[in-house]
Each structure stands twice: as C-alpha cells, then as structure tokens.
Amino acid sequence: MDFYTSLSEFYDLLFPPSREQKEWALDFARTGPVLDAGCGTGELLLHIARKGIPGSGFDADDEMVRKAEEKAAGIEGVVDFRKAGLTEAAELYTPSSFSALLCMGNTIAHVQDPQELNRVISGFASLLTEGGRLAIQLLNYDCILAQRPEELPSLTAETDDLKLSFFRRYRYEREHILFTGTLRAESPRAPAKSLEKSFEALLLPVGRETLTAAFSKAGLKNISVWEDYGSTPASEESAVYLFTGKR
Numbered sequence: 526m527d528f529y530t531s532l533s534e535f536y537d538l539l540f541p542p543s544r545e546q547k548e549w550a551l552d553f554a555r556t557g558p559v560l561d562a563g564c565g566t567g568e569l570l571l572h573i574a575r576k577g578i579p580g581s582g583f584d585a586d587d588e589m590v591r592k593a594e595e596k597a598a599g600i601e602g603v604v605d606f607r608k609a610g611l612t613e614a615a616e617l618y619t620p621s622s623f624s625a626l627l628c629m630g631n632t633i634a635h636v637q638d639p640q641e642l643n644r645v646i647s648g649f650a651s652l653l654t655e656g657g658r659l660a661i662q663l664l665n666y667d668c669i670l671a672q673r674p675e676e677l678p679s680l681t682a683e684t685d686d687l688k689l690s691f692f693r694r695y696r697y698e699r700e701h702i703l704f705t706g707t708l709r710a711e712s713p714r715a716p717a718k719s720l721e722k723s724f725e726a727l728l729l730p731v732g733r734e735t736l737t738a739a740f741s742k743a744g745l746k747n748i749s750v751w752e753d754y755g756s757t758p759a760s761e762e763s764a765v766y767l768f769t770g771k772r
Contacts, residue, residue: 529586531722532691532708533566536589538682539691540630542569549754550627553660553769554578558603559625560652562614563632567593567606579603583617585610611636615648623652629662633736634728638700642731643739650743653772659745661768666730668761673697686714701727733759736768745770 532539542550550569553559557578561570564582566589573580579602584590586608593606609617611632626649636642649659677693688711696703704726712718733750740748748770752763759766 529724530588531720533586533588533592535682535689535708535710536566536592537568538684538689539680540565542572543754545754546629547572551576551578553627553658554580554625556624558623559627560614560618560623562611562626562628562649563630563635564593564606565589565630567596567604569627569629570604571596571600574600574602574604577602581605581607581618581623583607583609583614611645612641612648614645615651618652620651621654621657624654624657626653626657626659628660631663631728633661633663634666634731635726636729636731637727638729639735639739642729642735643742646736646739646745647743650745650772655772657772659740659768659770659772661736663731663736663766663768665733665759665761665763665766667732668763669695669702670697670730670732687712687718698727700729702730704728733766736766740768740770745772747771 551573554573557580559573559578559580561580561582564570564584567582570580570582582593583606590606590608597604597606607617636645653659675695680691682689690709692707694705705723707721707723709721710719737748750759751757751767752759752765
C-alpha cells in the first residue's frame, strides 16, 4: 500500500467530502452506530461523530488509519478506526451492530471478482441491525465500459505553497480495468517537497445489474440507485451511482 501511504498526506486536499455528502451521510447515519468501509483518513466519519453519532471505520492502509486516529483524538464521542480490507469486515465487527454502513468513493471496485463482491456485500448486510441501511457509491461502469475512456478527469488542489494533481488512466482488460493513478505534488518554494508517484490496481467494473443482484442475494430490500445525494434516480448517463438498501 506504499502509494496510498504517500497519498494519505494529501488525501484530505484531493478528496474532501462535499457539503452535500456530509449532510446526506449525517441523515443516512441517523442515530448510529455507523460503519465507514474504506474510510480513508476518516473525514466523513468524523463529521458524523462530531454530531454525537457513534461510529467505526476501517481502511486497508496503515497510514490512512493513523491519520484518522490522529484527527479523532480531539473529538468527543465514540469513534474508532482499524486496519482491514473489505473482505475482513464481517469477521472484524459484531454481527447486527450497525444501523448504517457506508462504502463510498468507488472503494467497492477493488474487489477481485463477482464472487468476492457477493461475499463482501453479504458480510456488510450481516453487520446491519434489523432495518439497518447500506449505502455504496461507485462510478457508473456501465457508461464507462460503453464509452471506454482512456482517462478520467484529473483531480487538482492547491495550497499557498503546493499544487496537487491526481491523474487517472484506464486500460481495459478481459474482466477488469487496469487503473493507473499518478500523484504529482509541485512545490515551487520548496522543490525538495515535490514528488511524482504512480501505482496500478485492477478494478472490477461493477455494473448496476451486478450490484443490484448482490444486494438482493444478501437479503437487502428497498434497493434504490441514485445519481446524487438528493432524490434524483440514477440514469444511464449518471457519472456516479449511489446504491442504498435496507436489511
């Protein structure tokens, strides 16, 4: 996870939760407790915790978890962070212990195959209380596979002395997409701080039908697919899917 360790230093600048996402997550979490799967540096979960809602988060990268714990130190309330991958969640937490579970930011595309996807979603469902809700956000891979872009829009951020760019390239293989991420940090005032790092990861382009089937197989009900954090149903042209379901 060396690349993600490098990315963790700039994660909050490149991937800040939007105001709409924060408001939606707070409403979705209700009274908690809430679990954030693939929580990164924990910013979204900590926003929820600051409102007095208990929660937990896990991420596969040590440094992401360390930064989340560091930020949580000054927050009153029950919140904890652990290092784990998606397939470990069901063994890491007590069954039926969360009223809401979030998996945001295309994290779910890091599963290896449809079988692992089904195991992960079933594991998530097992952690929900009766009536608890699951939300999974991912890119609209139905649209991406139809158009096959070689790269996605780059992400940028700037501070007084730093310019950040994150480039995302796709190469299409049989059942996967080879994702190449390149992080570029430029610091004119302190050239020694400048860096450029790349990594590759295989992504599973999970489509709408596949994820809907996984939700159903896990026993989730009231399955809906949205294109934003409001109430707009997703369409074939939506850039992002937000799936919700209820145990």
